[in-house]
Amino acid sequence: MFSWMNPKLEVRNTEKCGKGVFAKLKINKDDVLAVFGGYIIKGIEVQDNSFYDSDYSLQISEDFLIGSMNKKDVTDTDFFNHSCNPNAGFKGQIFLVAMRDIDVDDEILFDYAMVLQEMIGVKPYQLKCLCGQEECRGDITENDWKNEKLQNKYDGYFQTFIQEKINKLKKQK
Secondary structure (H helix, E strand, O other), rough: OEEOOOOEEEEEEEEOOOEEEEEOOOOOOOOOOEEOOEEEHHHHHHHHOOOOOOOEEEEEOOOOEEEEEOHHHOOOOHEEEEEOOEEEEEEEOOEEOOOOOOOOOOOOEOOOHHHOOOOOOOOOOEEEEEOOOOOOOEEEEEEEEOHHHHHHOOOOOOHHHHHHHHHHHHHHH
């Protein structure tokens, strides 16, 4: 098993997004929800690699992804969905944590802006958001992390490689 998911969570079917991860028990702010693992692949190799399924991967640097190589390697941690009003964020590169207290039956969601950045040689990422939140951005892209409002909202919850880029940009201002 490549990844770990908090035993207080479980995968269930969702109304809009296939499967998702939900709280079976109350979760406290800052609890670790998941630790992501898997095969490491250089981003530029993704498009040349017919057996690698990028739908089940997580960008961990400007150049690398971590995740499942194919459907048989998929784990429960591959079913966390996006929301423009998330209850989970990242500490480091692979730790997903609760950004606030989470109630029983709430879906665990993070904003893909916390983990996505353009990769040279890789097809641009775009997702039509279905979150339905008041602050929904509509289209989710690999450039959303550059949005100053999101930078402030998620400060400390971006993956390290993106948070470092944000901090560098702020110093230049």
